[in-house]
Amino acid sequence: MKRGDSLYKRLLGWLLLPLLVLGSLILIQAWVDAQRTADRAFDRLLEAASLAIAEQVQWQDDRLWLDLPPAALEMLATDAEERVFYSLVDDQGHVITGNAELPADPRQEETSDDTLLYRDIDWQGMTLRQGVRRTRLEEWRIREPFEVRVAHSREGRDALTAELWRANLSGIVIMGSLAVISLLFAIRSALSPLTRLRRAIRARDPRTLAPLELPLPRELAELRDTVNGLLTRMRRVRSNQERFIGDASHQLRTPLAGLSARAELALRQDDPARWKEALVAMQATSARTARLAGQLLSLTRLDNPEYRPDLVPLELNALARQALHDHWGTCHRQGVDLGMETAGSEVWIRGIDWLLAEAIGNLIDNACRYGGRRVTVQVEDKPPRLTVEDDGPGIPAQKRLLMLRPFHRDRDDQEGSGLGLAIVDGIARTHRARLQLSAGHDDHGLRVTLQFTGDTP
Structure with a gap:
């Protein structure tokens, strides 16, 4: 309009x-x-x-x-x-x-x-x-x-x-004027509930997400109910955001407090060996903190409803090979056997290369971090599918959906942030792909599958 x-x-x-x-x-x-x-x-x-x-x-x-x-x-x-x-x-x-x-x-x-x-x-x-x-x-x-x-x-x-027409004209003009005046009053009266609804919305505190309680005609009552439905969804979104901010603050405060404690302890020592030990620990903590901050930024971007990037044609085998190349050194130093099984032909999908690379990286990192000694990245065709499987302890079936929540971890003694699978889930939804968690080979380990739509570029 x-x-x-x-x-x-x-x-x-x-x-x-x-x-x-x-x-x-x-x-x-x-x-x-x-x-x-x-x-x-x-x-x-x-x-x-x-x-x-x-x-x-x-x-x-x-x-x-x-x-x-x-x-x-x-x-x-x-x-x-x-x-x-x-x-x-x-x-x-x-x-x-x-x-x-x-x-x-x-x-x-x-x-x-x-x-x-x-x-x-x-x-x-x-x-x-x-x-x-x-x-x-x-x-x-x-x-x-x-x-x-x-x-x-x-x-x-x-x-x-x-003369006769002028006599009729005066009566017609009077009746027409009365009809127009009645029409003006009728329209204004019919639109008065809409005016009350507009004023009620305008007078509300922007921080208030309580439902509107306003008697309205049936047609406008449907609009009021729709607005109340939107306010309900906004309350859920705000509640999730507040919980996410609280969890993120807690996750960041812990390593930052550890850095401060390490630095304070090192300042009290005169032995250079102790200084080196503290610096190594601080370097490892800062690396984990930097990775956590990056994951938080990725998750925030994926949760933004206005973030709608353009999907371009991508070859899934090439993405998987590049991910293996980027993570092979880290896995080798940890004693993890990282391998790949590619499809017999090219597998084309529509997606965003850096997001899919981050998803594969998170899956490989989770598999290495949580006990996997053998990690396999597999690409399949018909339908296009990417799978990361490990031989670690896996996740019980009743807890698999919970693992997709941010900051949820299966074991509290691990160093992870609980964001890896949540980020992968957001990337899957961005690509309109289906994320599946299941047991690995012989019911051991964890098998994470991203199944894409069959749309060809």
Whole structure:
């Protein structure tokens, strides 16, 4: 959503749009109705005028004769000063009398006598409303047919149409204004629970993760419950972070305190041999502390939900060979036989090389540190799988899941930090791989397997 966009404006726009369309249709209908009303009113005048003229038609001197009273045409004249025309036409179409030769209505053949036909015509540059009455003389001796054609200009009709439309327009505008005002109040009332929810969230202490307790309509109650679910997950995350920070502080404080004690003890000695002994111990402790700090940084990065590195194609055999090359010297000095079994062909996966190298390194280091005399790194295909197996004492089945927790160790007398398998588990989740802990060959030792997805680069 763009900055400055408003749900209130969106609702108002989408609701006003059909309201405006409906209002436009009502205005058009009002105009059409006004025209029809005006036409009906003035058509009645045409009918009355044509009837008055027809009643004055007589037969005299073997021809039709008309003595037109002024009232017959005056009834067509209004304040709009329309122009009024009439003509009397016999059965042969000859104009007997009149002030204009008005055209005939082509529909007259389809009508019976004494029927009045209305139509709009363009005559000599003017738009007229014409009425044509076809009738006969009422004398018993002569039933001569004739037509009375009456027409007048549209000024009066247009004026009446405009007046009627303006009268309707005022009512439509008042009703439309009331509808818009009601719509504004309805939208504001409907959005008021959202405003209360926003204010409740804004007024909260940022350090408070307690659930929101606010009565809301069903649709917003779902949003409130979703926010409360997020707050619950955030409480768990914060609790895990606090526990992790406490454990990390404890793990770092112990070797740092040991360094301080070693240094203080060495300062009290005058024997250089004792100094050397203290320095060697301090060097070993600082190395373990540096490794612990590096593991803590790796674990923190893996636990960051925003850390989403790009996975690139990697060849698993090559990664395993490089890991063996990096750790072979350390294992050899400890008397550990480090070997490798590669797949018969290249095994490609998508991953991050330094993370996988760290995972293999942690597994090899754990195997050497916890009693393994023989450590084997194995790469398999179909599906791609990396396995590190040792012949040490292993881990009981009921404790294997616990070993994936940070700072959890199976034996308190060991020097490890309890982060190795936790880091491997985080790396596996980053690569969408499956981590499995099982017993080694002949139920001896520990077998750790990273099974990757079958996606090819």
